[in-house]
Each structure stands twice: as C-alpha cells, then as structure tokens.
Amino acid sequence: MHADEAEIRPGLVRRLIAAQFPRWAGLPVERVASGGTVNAVFRLGDELAVRMPLTPGGAKDVDLEYEHLPRLAAGLPVPLPVPVPEPVAKGEPGPGYPWPWTVCRWLPGTVLPPDAGVAAPGPLAGDLAVFVNAMRAADPAGAPSSYRGGTLADRDAGTRAALALLRPGDGVDVPAVTAAWETALRAPAHTGPPVWLHADLSPGNILVTDDGRLGGVIDFGCMGLGEPAVDLIAAWNLFTGPAREAFRAAVAGGGGAGDEEAAWARGRGWALSISLIQLPYYRHTNPVMVASSRFVIDQVLADG
Structure with a gap:
C-alpha cells in the first residue's frame, strides 16, 4: 500500500516476541485479516494482540497510544462505555524490524463490512453516540493535538488534489462531490474549545457484539x-x-459540538474529504478501503 511499507510475517513477530518477551514465546502467532493501512495485527495466544506499524509514520502512533490511552480513560468523568485497547507492553526495534511496536489485550467482536452500513435505528447508533459524548467530555489538559485536529479549510488543497485524481472507473460523480465539498467549506467554523477525538470511527475500528451492540473501539x-x-x-x-438520524439525535449536544447544524455539515465534509483522499491512494492496493470510501461518498451525496 505504501512506498515505505515494511514486510511483516508471523515468523518475524515470533522472533521479536521470543527475544523481548520470553514469557509469551510459546504462544501461537496468527495474522489478523484486516483492511487496515497503518498496522499489521497479529493475534498472540487467546488474550493478546500484537500491533506492528507498517511505516515510519505509523510507528509514531505507538508512543501516542501507549501514553495516552490509559491516561484518557483515567481522566474521563465517567468511564468509557465500551472496552478500548489496553497496551500491556511496548516492543523495541529488533533484527528485521526497525520501529517500536505494541502488545495489547485482545478485544472480542466483529467489524462491519466496509460498504454495508447499518440502517435500523437499533442499539449500535445509540451506543456509539454515548462513546463519542464520553470522549468529548474527557479532560483536555495535557492532551496531544489530533492528526485530524485542523479545519476543513486546512484540507481543501488535499481534497481538490484527490478530486483531480479520480477516474471514470472510480464510480464517483465528480461535479456532485465537488459541489458537496464546497458546501461543507461554507459551514460556520467551530468556535468552542477543542475536545478529545477518536478521529477514525470507520468500520474497521468498530467492534460489534453478536447481538448488534457496540463491543469495543480500536485503533486510536x-x-x-x-x-x-x-x-x-x-x-x-x-x-x-x-x-444515521438516531446517531445524530443521540450525539447532539454531547459536549461541545456548538451549532448542531453547522457541526453536522462539517462532519459531512470531514467524511467526504477523508474518503476522497483515500479512494485514489488505495485504488489498486486495498479493496476494503476503496469499498468503504465509495460507500461514504455515496452516503454523503444521498444525505446532502
């Protein structure tokens, strides 16, 4: 997927585990099938997961998650309503692998298909709104800025560059999405203080239980x-x-969204921009991301 991507196989993970965490050396290692673009994930035994950054940029997330995930949970006025990754060990670079990596607790659940969507206003929409509201209410003191912590205007150049890369085979109505993007840019800007964000609430990061509830949120x-x-x-x-309407009603007023109509318009713009940039970048390398991006673009146009 990336020009600077590392090749990571189970044997490499086994060697790193054996050298750095011998107490886990006898556990089986199995790669987890995923459309993820930042980490290769391996299951380690029944209770652990190993997250191996694929690129130097992804390696920067290791310290971020290792430091701030426990701190975030501890600083909330109420506990997060669902489990999130619990880092239990940080691996170091070793033979055949140049970056730090993480061992976390394994969280059960399944991820949604990238292009299916949930239509019924059942518990998942409400559960996820509770999670978003809890994140917004967390103490911001000492928190880092999100990778997606800027404004829509900051993304304008990158979004328009992605629009120029779209091809007929991408199945995107370029004039329509350009108009939708320009509408989002006209939404009034957020004027309140920044809040805690997950900032990547996509299908691959949402764990769903067998009865359709939110079981966990991963990849912070x-x-x-x-x-x-x-x-x-x-x-x-x-x-x-x-x-979607159930999620909107449940998340409204949840800790700093300000003008709800403007926030909704900006949220639509964020979803559109992220998907437009992803689609041409992963066109030939990641069908999961392509399917997800097309789905989001279609939903934005349908909802506009």
Whole structure:
C-alpha cells in the first residue's frame, strides 16, 4: 500500500516476541485479516494482540497510544462505555524490524463490512453516540493535538488534489462531490474549545457484539484534541437512513459540538474529504478501503 511499507510475517513477530518477551514465546502467532493501512495485527495466544506499524509514520502512533490511552480513560468523568485497547507492553526495534511496536489485550467482536452500513435505528447508533459524548467530555489538559485536529479549510488543497485524481472507473460523480465539498467549506467554523477525538470511527475500528451492540473501539492512532465534528464521520462511515438520524439525535449536544447544524455539515465534509483522499491512494492496493470510501461518498451525496 505504501512506498515505505515494511514486510511483516508471523515468523518475524515470533522472533521479536521470543527475544523481548520470553514469557509469551510459546504462544501461537496468527495474522489478523484486516483492511487496515497503518498496522499489521497479529493475534498472540487467546488474550493478546500484537500491533506492528507498517511505516515510519505509523510507528509514531505507538508512543501516542501507549501514553495516552490509559491516561484518557483515567481522566474521563465517567468511564468509557465500551472496552478500548489496553497496551500491556511496548516492543523495541529488533533484527528485521526497525520501529517500536505494541502488545495489547485482545478485544472480542466483529467489524462491519466496509460498504454495508447499518440502517435500523437499533442499539449500535445509540451506543456509539454515548462513546463519542464520553470522549468529548474527557479532560483536555495535557492532551496531544489530533492528526485530524485542523479545519476543513486546512484540507481543501488535499481534497481538490484527490478530486483531480479520480477516474471514470472510480464510480464517483465528480461535479456532485465537488459541489458537496464546497458546501461543507461554507459551514460556520467551530468556535468552542477543542475536545478529545477518536478521529477514525470507520468500520474497521468498530467492534460489534453478536447481538448488534457496540463491543469495543480500536485503533486510536489519530486520537487527540480537535473540533467535535470530526467524530461525526461515523454517521456516514457506518450508518444509513434511520440509523444515521438516531446517531445524530443521540450525539447532539454531547459536549461541545456548538451549532448542531453547522457541526453536522462539517462532519459531512470531514467524511467526504477523508474518503476522497483515500479512494485514489488505495485504488489498486486495498479493496476494503476503496469499498468503504465509495460507500461514504455515496452516503454523503444521498444525505446532502
């Protein structure tokens, strides 16, 4: 997927575990199938997961998650409503691998298909809104800025560059999405303080239980402070129709969104921009990301 991507196989993970954490050396190592773009994930025994950054940029997330995930949970006025990754060890570079890496507790659950969406206004929309509201309410003191902590205007050049890379085979109505992007840019800017964000509430980062509830949220590599509308991307990443409206109603007023109409418009713009940039970048390398991006673009246009 990336020009600077490392090749990571189970044997390498076994060697690193044996050298650095011999207490886990006898546990089986199995790669987890994923459309993720930042880490290769391996299951280590029944209770642990190993996250191996694929690129130097992804390696920067190791310290971010290792330091701030426990601190974030401890600083909330109420506990996060669902489990999040619990780092238990930080690995160091070793023979055949140049960056730090993480061992976390394994969280059970399944991820949603990248292009299915949840239509029924059942518990998942409400559960995720509770999670977003809890993040927004967390103590911002000492928090880092999110990778997505800027404004839509900051993303304008990159979004328009991505629009120029779209091809007929991408199945995107370029004039329509350009108009949708320009509408989002006209939304009033957020004027309140920044809040804690997950900033990547996409299908691959949402764990769902067998009965359709939110079972966990993973991959906090984009977390930090930013404007509240960023986490509204879940509305178009995960939901359609009534479920989207249920999420919107449940998350409204949840800790700093300000003008709800403007925040919703900005959230739609964030979802659109992220997907437009992803689509041409992963066109030939990651069908999961391509399917997810097309789904989001279609939902944004349908909801506009």
